[in-house]
Amino acid sequence: MSASSIGAPVRRTEDRRFITGRGQYTDDIRRPYQTHAYFLRSPHAHATIKGVDAKKASKMPGVLAIYTGEDIAKDKVGDLICGWMVLSKDGSQMKAGRHPALAQGKVRYVGDSVAVVIAETPDQAKDAASAIKVDYGVLPAVADAAKARDPGAPQIHENAPRNTIYEWALGDAAAVDAAFKRARHVTKLDFINNRLIPNAIEPRAAIGEYDQGTESFTLWTTSQNPHVARLVMSAFIGIAPEHKFRVIAPDVGGGFGSKIFIYPEETVCIWASKKVGRPVRWTAERNESFQADAHGRDHVTHAELAVDERGKILALKVKTTANIGAYMSTFSSAVPTFLYAPLLSGQYEIPAIYCEVDGVYTNTAPVDAYRGAGRPEACFVIERVVEVAAREIRMDPAEFRKRNFIKSFPYQTPVASLYDAGDYPGALDKALQLHDYRNFGKRKAESERNGKLRGIGLSSYIEACGVAPSSLAGMLGCGVGLWESAEIAVTPTGMVEVLTGCHSHGQGHETTFAQLVSAKLGIPMEHINVVHGDTDKVQFGMGTYGSRSGPVGMSAIVKAVDKVIAKGKKVAAHVLEAAEGDIEFKDGKFQVAGTDKSAEFGAIALQAYIAHKFPTAEIEPGLK
Template sequence: MGASDFSGLPHIGEAVKRKEDYRFLTGSGNYTDDIVLANQAYAVFVRSPHAHAVINSVDTAIAAKMPGVVGIFTGKDIEGKMAGLPCGWLINNPDGTPMKEPQHPVLAIKKARYVGDQVAMVVAETQEQARNAAEAVVVDYGVLPAVVSVADAAKKASGVTLHDEAPDNQCYKWAIGDKAAVDAVFAKAAHVTQIDLVNNRLVPNAIEPRVAIGSYARATEEYTLYVANQNPHVERLLMTAFVLGLPEHKVRVIAPDVGGGFGSKIFLYAEDVCLTWAAKQLNRSIKWTCERSESFLTDAHGRDHVTHGEMAMDANGKFLAMRVHTDANLGAYLSTFSTAVPTILYATLLAGQYTTPQIYVEVDAWFTNTAPVDAYRGAGRPEATYLLERLVSRCAWELGIGQDEIRKRNFITTFPYQTPVALQYDTGDFASCMSKAQSLGEVSGYAARKAATEAKGKLRGIGYSSYIEACGIAPSNIAGALGARAGLFECGEIRVHPTGSVTVFTGSHSHGQGHETTFAQVVAARLGIAVDAVDVVHGDTGRVPFGMGTYGSRSISVGGAAIMKALDKIETKAKKIAAHLMEASDADVEFSNGEFKVKGTDKKVTFGQVALTAYVPHNYPLDKLEPGLNETAFYDPTNFTFPGGTYICEVEVDKATGEVKVDSFTAVDDFGTIINPMIVQGQVHGGIAQGLGQALMENCVYDNQSGQLLTGSFMDYAMPRAEDFPPIKLGTVCTPCTHNPLGTKGCGEAGAIGSPPALINAVLDALAPLGVKDLDMPATPHRVWEAMDKARKLAQ
């Protein structure tokens, strides 16, 4: 069934209210911290207060005698009993040598390498007893100098070495593109625009902090890990095969309701391994609930790039070549997908929506004494879009061309389109997205709004961002060639019950995306049954055959496509049953709207009749068909999907205080086929909130000397609130994906990708009359005021 056929079915494109919301809104959700197991103990981790220190000794004698303590484990206790945490993506240097891959111990053994590094785990009967005992553990640290900023690490002059395996703290150097060809174009270009910028570090801050419960059944030698995680099968695979060496079938990972992830809950964390391993040692179930202060310290952070970019153009502003160098901060250790973010997921998107013939990108990745940095909503694509869209707007200003016009002159218009940085876009309509955004945003009235703002004594600016992203993180063979150490397919199982209701088992995992509704709509549309007749099961390795989880906006385009393949098998078998009931050949049976019909006759049977016959096979060709109606399918995409769009932001800036007010924001996206527009709108709204949060206020800051986290609470790390945003105007353009059966492209990260450059471009447009040309995120009042004050002084 093609995408165009699918998009016209009932339930597709309907704003069906989310089935899962009733339990969430009534307090009936089942989160990991809600689970209490028999004989459950509680864990608290002793964490390093130093960014870099030798661990001379860990004295647990006093703590071990405290009330309720049932066990204490240190790095020495686990040494030799398990491997370190693995990195899931191998990156090679230009000369073919592999990246440096230091061990990431589950508990620090000889050294602590960032503030919050886990040094010991204390287990007690109650959480309070565990906390009291943890405070009694005495650690003798030999404090060492720390290197914190990626800029300092890149200078290679800090005198600090985090890992013996990487004496200069460099993990890898990576490059893509033809450097000689790019340099040749730059040498002859009519105009070259340059930019230097910082993509600020972020702390994810999901509503639900990380939680995990490890348990062990001695009778069956089986482990169970309950965990707030986005991909339980991957967590199990990494933990069993690479760390603990356990038989995979003896470990069950359950991720129940998860209160937000945004990428930070994809990874295998040390705490999960500790709890699972210690559950056997103590023959107890052990729960750990992360406190918010721990989340700030230890959840994988996002972004943190320092970049120099250049664009070569002809005299008319046509892009000829692009040249980029990025220094990326990986933190103290390699997290699960950390190495892929500043390389495969970043540089390959630097073509954007534009017909730039030549692109060359170099990335240097560095270890620092900070929390590990990994995928955070968008994962590399926001960093790429921020660089490119800031650079494109600067090109426009330098050449005296409108921000919209320079984009229009360089848009890709013919598809498929092969970019110079590996990816091939299958479809898109960038000009239509721009046109619709300008119409929705009432750009024609901008001059009047600007005059009204100036009459109030304020500044007004408009900013554009035309983004593209790659979703699905696929196909496996390409990803494998680029360093992925796991397949990136998805699995779906359809189980039809005798009554005609259906249970869907999906390897995707929902942590706010609405899978239980959207997937049910897909199945209901295909089978011609009610949405309420479809139940969706996810997040349990004991019930779902396999899966790669949810990240990279892959759920509907990869997970949904696996479900469609399973439905194909269901339909094939169901036609044979229907043919038998109607005494016809299955080749003559057609299926639509829940009915099987014999071509050219009035014979028909319903899907419910076929389902019952499958399980009550009194009148059934048992010699030809097995009873039951249950099918499983795996789907490995042939390409990424490529959502794109144009965002337009207008801001007002107070000249006296530097305060930035977002006055209007317009977002037009191309997500291909849309299953549930209400859910899509929610995803875009949420993404824009996160993106504008980064652009306006969020900023993770470490002390550059001590490595202490200075923004370790909501008192210091500002998060956006509803009052920070105007009503957001949303629109869509549809060019269905050509290579998945649904025609979908993915919508979960778009808002966070396209919004930061739109806002910063708007602020810079507003400040341009004062002579301000540069401003890094976040555009706080203090930073904006400083930029204006500096420009005023230079003008005097």
């Protein structure tokens, strides 16, 4: 066994349990005396709930309890929240409607939960749910974002007139208008970026458990960010105090964004576990995943590009209506605004950009971050409008792109983003070369002779990823710190626990993070255990999404490892009877510079825990 180096090909540590069927996903966990929850969901997109009759259902075999929105209200369970404030261009706050975990008075989309049945078995819960009679007053519904604000469209939340949550804008409208007046050519386009459903292969699941002795709660859940789930459920929903609330996200079978959010179902499981006095579990059927996981995208956009006589872009104007769905999911406000508009400059030098985004309610499942979240939507807009503009002015699309690429850095876009470096023409040239772009015409002609059609498309892409603490994030009103936590705990035998606030749901952190620590500490990967997804073990974390675990999570690990090495040097200096400044750490050894006096990492770890001769004013026992 030897230390690994960063970038060396290694086999994934986590794979052994997955290929032998020994992974532990939420639905694989069994708790003593567990019960099963089944959610009765609305078959209507929009309806008032005139009454819920659960008399017959509650007497059915195995049924322990049936709860509705009224019980949630009686217990003062807080609403689900959207955690990112977006201000309209007039300065007013976004108009978020209430989002109770079980519908109260009204259902607003197909899949909105009306009641939950807790029973001894999943089949019994489902049997009873089908015996509940809900008296619905069906209302007209609107699903299409473009029609949500039509006169006569049904009002979905009382406090959001014309179903409008916000009318947000970024950029300089006056500069854009002036530039359009100078334009030789204007390209106008309408797009629909269709809604989609994330569909991680593992359906969402939750187990809530209440310990009457310690008055503490445990939630196992399919989460990409268990600490954020705990924070939101404690601070806002108020179902459990944070210090007595443990959230565990064990092995998670893919997320794609959809497992970031705090949903009604896990909220109800944890709340109901105290009420029924037994663990409450729920696993979504795939049908429910389609209905009740947050969806992605769903933009309706009009874009205009102003071009001058030399084929230079003068300005871009974008107007997007973003479908937020029936309720505001956890980060729904930020995705079509902060994660979207700042990328609209793409790789192009566009002197003026102005973007308006209207977030609207519709009678559809909530929409939130999905794979790229806002950024692919922006890329689609800019690349499509650039491609069409090139064709309209009869310029080769590659040439048009090159002519407008940003060439000097740093570059401040008109939409807040600051680019530090890049070689966009170089990258495009390489791609064109690889594809023999110059001779495409010949290939096309040949295909035509054979009765076939051949086409070619170009796209360039720039993405803001690895969301980290930054001045831009702060400027855009981001409410959370976006940093990541890491802790390196060395045991007396020199084994290392890496506690990270990131969460792996397929990314392979257990391997990558261990490899980093192995390389830094010069110890074998087998001596390293990466711990994640448990709020009782890891002090805090922001979770994994937006390609952040490498750049942010691993940066935190590097800093933590450096602290361990610094502490190790203090211990080594004491053990080796040398000055701290003379201790070097290399290849897993602490060495007194210029001498053959050294101690292995493991030996120093042991000494750090024995510690009986330490001058404790200078060195505390332990190593982490």
